[in-house]
Amino acid sequence: MSDKIKMLELASDKASTDSGFIAYLIKKYLEVENISEKEILSTLHCSVEDYYKLNLCRVPDINANDFVARLNRISEYTNSSAIELNKIIKRANSILRLSGSDVEQHNYLMAARDKQKKDKN
């Protein structure tokens, strides 16, 4: 492994503690799905260096109108599969939402109930 890759790896380790980075989502995804970084690298079809660069990208908001455009930009920059990246980001977001704090879960359930009521009316 080159010096540069080692340094990018260390920088992404730190990014994995900040929920604003893709590194954070990937770490959660790996933990819950119980898969290795090697496996995810093969899924994303990217090099080790690109994988760490991907980790250092900010997480695009899945609810934003420009989500797909941002996802494609990240995927293009990191030479990774946009389809797989999309799956990982959405899955990790669901994991985080379900494992969130009581308040977050409560708000989520309240929103779901509100939506149900609206649909009935």
Next chain:
Amino acid sequence: MAQASPDEIELHKLIQSGDDLAFAKLCDKYLEPTIKKVRNFNWQIHLSDSSLITEVVIDSFYGYLYNPDKFKPEKQTLDRFLVIDAEGDLKNAWAKKKRHQQKFEVIKNEVEFDEQFGNSVTGRIRNLNTPSQIMIDKEADGILNTELKKYFDSEIDIEMANLILAKERDTIVYAGVLEITHLNFDEQQKEVKRNKDRIKKVLHRKLKGKQF
């Protein structure tokens, strides 16, 4: 005075706007060269602790990400700013590490030091009441207590060991810890001495030459 290049300004603007790729681009282009430059300028630190410079440079990159306005493109190049910023942080981290090491050096030496020469740990070290020194002291106390718990089973022995390391000389203080204040003074002295000798032997054996 050199100003930032158009490419650097563009990257800086991306960082300021919270662009998704900005930090990855910054690290891709500048992390390795910055670490190498800081290593070259501070090779003595690098020889002493090979990971410190990398950690500090990475932290300073995050510092710039979270507070991009500290870089003034009209005053310097991004390349130079990143090196100077990291070197400032390195200087602080190195000073902190040195103070930490120094504290344990003193504790180590105190154990080997004959009691009659005085100079308590608290007197020599804790006269610096700066917030960072207080933090370091607290952390050091925690580490020391964890270490002492490995060698002594009872809380009384740990407290006695702490007093010995702090060069406490008052028999009454030790008698209080041993809960023998009801005895007459001669008996207290005898009992305190017996316990101190026992604990000092363990300290001498276990902590001599120890690096925390």
